[in-house]
Structures are given as structure tokens and as C-alpha cells.
Amino acid sequence: MxxxxxxxxxxxxxxxxxxxxxxxxxxxxxxxxxxxxxxxxxxxxxxxxxxxxxxxxxxxxxxxxxxxxxxxxxxxxxxxNFRHSAVFVNTGAGIEKPQDLAGKTIGEFAMFGHDPGVWMKGIFSDEYGLRPDRSRWVIGGTNHPVPAFDWIPQPVPEGVDVRHAAEGETLGAMLESGEIDALISVDVPRSLIDGSPKIARLFPAYETVERDYYRRTGIFPxxxxxxxxxxxxxxxxxxxxxxxxxxxxKEIAQQKYRHGAIKQHMEVVTPWFSSLFEQNRALLGEDWWxxxxxxxxxxxxxxxxxxxxxxxxxxxxxxxxxxxxxxxxx
Incomplete structure (x- = not known):
């Protein structure tokens, strides 16, 4: 049955x-x-x-x-996903390295401790000595207002300053205006995609940083x-x-790319995809997921x-x- x-x-x-x-x-x-x-x-x-x-x-x-x-x-x-690429900064906030986030106000998507946030806070602590209690935190939506997720527990550790963005506010707009200094978000701020000079990634060469992270740790987050x-x-x-x-x-999806390499992935709309595929295959192996x-x-x-x-x-x-x-x- x-x-x-x-x-x-x-x-x-x-x-x-x-x-x-x-x-x-x-x-x-x-x-x-x-x-x-x-x-x-x-x-x-x-x-x-x-x-x-x-x-x-x-x-x-x-x-x-x-x-x-x-x-x-x-x-x-x-x-x-590798998440060094998920950290954004206001270009006028004087943040050039992770340690500069100490004393700053950081936005975080959806809640204190969303999955990319947990990863990056942990990496910041392990590799740069930066703990979450050294910054202030504002929770909300990146490109659209997001209400508090009241259907899941929302623990906030003692000594950490966390507040939710006001109704109608977005973290992307707050970052661009300088109301917050940095942002950890699964969503990319729309203004960055549109070319705003006021927002940048903390790790501009994030692919290089993330590949190095994997080589050192073996962790694909x-x-x-x-x-x-x-x-x-x-x-x-x-x-x-x-x-x-x-x-x-999953194997059906992966096998599509293995077979596609024979024809240089002619069914994929992205130029030079085969080169990227080979780089990833060499680093991550035959079962890269x-x-x-x-x-x-x-x-x-x-x-x-x-x-x-x-x-x-x-x-x-x-x-x-x-x-x-x-x-x-x-």
C-alpha cells in the first residue's frame, strides 16, 4: 500500500x-x-x-x-551558496575589510540569523575576530518591505542590539542613503544592480575569495x-x-551539464559557460552538489x-x- x-x-x-x-x-x-x-x-x-x-x-x-x-x-x-557575495556596504561608510564592520549598523534580510547571515557572521568570527555583538542590527526586506516572521521563534542573544525596520522601509534604500552602513542579504539590492555608486560588495572579487574559502575549508555552505x-x-x-x-x-540535472560539455553547452544561453563548468568541476569534483x-x-x-x-x-x-x-x- x-x-x-x-x-x-x-x-x-x-x-x-x-x-x-x-x-x-x-x-x-x-x-x-x-x-x-x-x-x-x-x-x-x-x-x-x-x-x-x-x-x-x-x-x-x-x-x-x-x-x-x-x-x-x-x-x-x-x-x-557561497555567501561572501551576500555582504554589501555603503561606499561612504569607510568599510574596506570585515573588521571595519565593528561599531557599524548592519541590515539583515528577514530576521536576525537568516541562513546567509549565520554563515557570514560565523566566518567573520572565525576568520576576522568580528562577533555580532560588536555591531547594531536592523532586520527587514532588501528590495521590498518584509514584516516580522512571527511564525518562527526569533531568539536574540543578550547584549546584541537588534531592531526591525519601520513599516514601509527597505534595507536596500537604507543602505543607499547611509541610514545603515552594511547589509547581509540573500537578495542583491536593486540599486546595486542598477549601477548605484553608493553601494558595493564588501568583497568585490567575491568569486576569488569564495573559491579560496572552499580550497581552505572544503565547505560549500x-x-x-x-x-x-x-x-x-x-x-x-x-x-x-x-x-x-x-x-x-539532482543527478538528472548534473548529468545534463556533464553531457553538455561534449557540445560546449550549446543549449545554455550564457557565453563561456563551458569554461566556468570546467573550473567548477576541477575544484568541486564530479558531484559538485x-x-x-x-x-x-x-x-x-x-x-x-x-x-x-x-x-x-x-x-x-x-x-x-x-x-x-x-x-x-x-
Whole structure:
């Protein structure tokens, strides 16, 4: 008998084969849902609408401080990105290096400790000695006003100055005007894309910095996992089927690029894409977007440490605390 499953994920090229039905979940009668904003999937996950759902790492981890955490994670990482490129500065604020952020007012997208923010605050602390309590923080939307996400816990550690932007304000406009000095955001400020001279990236050569970071650490930062209710996580065969399906959908996307290299990726609209592909393949390997705990333990444990150090988790969790037990050997 098949198990009915409500599954939600953002539409990435590595989830398309699931969402369009090319890859089934064995032993399940799965219905799939997506959204134009991935945060809408997170909100509906928090409200209990799904059996299997993409969930931001910090959103997922914050539930572990509830009286009873409702979720465990499959070692599937549908969203990951290097995040030095996600730090923006006002060009008149005198910020040339990370240490210059001390004493400054920094905007952060959506909440104190969104996934890129956790990564960059952790990197700033590890590599530059800059802790979050040395700056002031303003939370909001980058290009559009964003209300407080009151459907998820919002811990703020003692001694850290955090406020939400006023109604109608955007962090991008505040950065351009100099009301805030810097910004950590998953979204790029629209005015930077439009060529404003008042906003720049903290790391202008961010690709070089991020490639060096990977060479030194082996970390390709993960932003999201796939969450399941704890009671469903007890069904080991079903969890294995879900995991295999996500892996197969990802492999279809990766194989498209491997095969495309033979014809110099003539189906891709971006010039010189083959050169970029070869650079990435040489650095990241044949499976450049790995799933499974074995390939991601250091990534996860680093994020878990950052989350605890930044006051977002009461306890220092381990990979074993958060991953579905039957998939710990993946």
C-alpha cells in the first residue's frame, strides 16, 4: 500500500524532475507543491501543511528549542551558496575589510540569523575576530518591505542590539542613503544592480575569495535541508525512497551539464559557460552538489556551531541530533 505524501520544494533545476513527475517516490502516492517565494514553503511547513518539505536550516534548527521539536532532516541540501557575495556596504561608510564592520549598523534580510547571515557572521568570527555583538542590527526586506516572521521563534542573544525596520522601509534604500552602513542579504539590492555608486560588495572579487574559502575549508555552505515530521521519520523504507528520489532528480540535472560539455553547452544561453563548468568541476569534483551526511558532515557541524555561538540554539547540536537515524550512513 502506498503512503500519501504532501511534498513541497522550490523549483530548482535539481528538483524539476520530482515536481514534474519524471522521478517518482517509490512506495508513496506523492503530490508536489512549490511557491514563488521559498519562505512561503517554510511558513507552511511550520504550520504543518507538508509531510516532506524544503526548510531553511535556521528555521528548522529553531524548532529544537521548542518544548517538542516536530521535525528531523533528511541529508538533502536543495539550496546552497557561497555567501561572501551576500555582504554589501555603503561606499561612504569607510568599510574596506570585515573588521571595519565593528561599531557599524548592519541590515539583515528577514530576521536576525537568516541562513546567509549565520554563515557570514560565523566566518567573520572565525576568520576576522568580528562577533555580532560588536555591531547594531536592523532586520527587514532588501528590495521590498518584509514584516516580522512571527511564525518562527526569533531568539536574540543578550547584549546584541537588534531592531526591525519601520513599516514601509527597505534595507536596500537604507543602505543607499547611509541610514545603515552594511547589509547581509540573500537578495542583491536593486540599486546595486542598477549601477548605484553608493553601494558595493564588501568583497568585490567575491568569486576569488569564495573559491579560496572552499580550497581552505572544503565547505560549500548549505542553506536548506528537507524536513519530515518525527513520526514519519520512523518509516525507514519510506525515508530511503524519498532520499533516493531527490538524489535521482539532482543527478538528472548534473548529468545534463556533464553531457553538455561534449557540445560546449550549446543549449545554455550564457557565453563561456563551458569554461566556468570546467573550473567548477576541477575544484568541486564530479558531484559538485552532494547529498548525504558523509559528504556534508563538516558543513552541517560548522553551521550547527555557528547557530549555537550566535545565540540561536540553546544547545550545541550534532548531525546525529538532527538527521533521520536511518540515513546517518548516507
Amino acid at each position: 502506498s503512503t500519501d505524501l504532501r511534498v513541497a520544494a522550490y523549483t530548482y533545476e535539481h528538483t524539476e524532475a520530482l515536481l514534474d513527475g519524471r522521478v517518482p517516490i517509490d512506495g508513496a502516492n506523492a503530490t508536489f507543491e512549490t511557491a514563488s517565494l521559498v519562505s512561503d514553503i517554510f511558513r507552511r511547513t511550520a504550520e504543518g501543511h507538508y509531510d516532506v518539505a524544503e526548510y531553511g536550516l535556521t528555521y528548522f534548527l529553531r524548532t529544537f528549542d521548542l518544548e517538542e521539536s516536530p521535525f528531523l532532516a533528511l541529508p538533502i541540501f536543495p539550496n546552497r 548549505a542553506m536548506h535541508v528537507v524536513a519530515v515530521p518525527r513520526e514519519l521519520a520512523q518509516q525507514a523504507d519510506l525515508m530511503a525512497s524519498v532520499y533516493r528520489a531527490f538524489c535521482e532528480a 552532494p547529498y548525504g551526511l558523509g559528504a556534508n558532515r563538516k558543513v552541517l557541524d560548522t553551521f550547527l556551531r555557528y547557530h549555537h555561538e550566535q545565540g540561536l540554539s540553546k544547545s550545541l547540536l550534532t548531525s546525529e541530533d538532527i538527521i533521520v537515524p536511518s540515513l546517518l550512513d548516507t
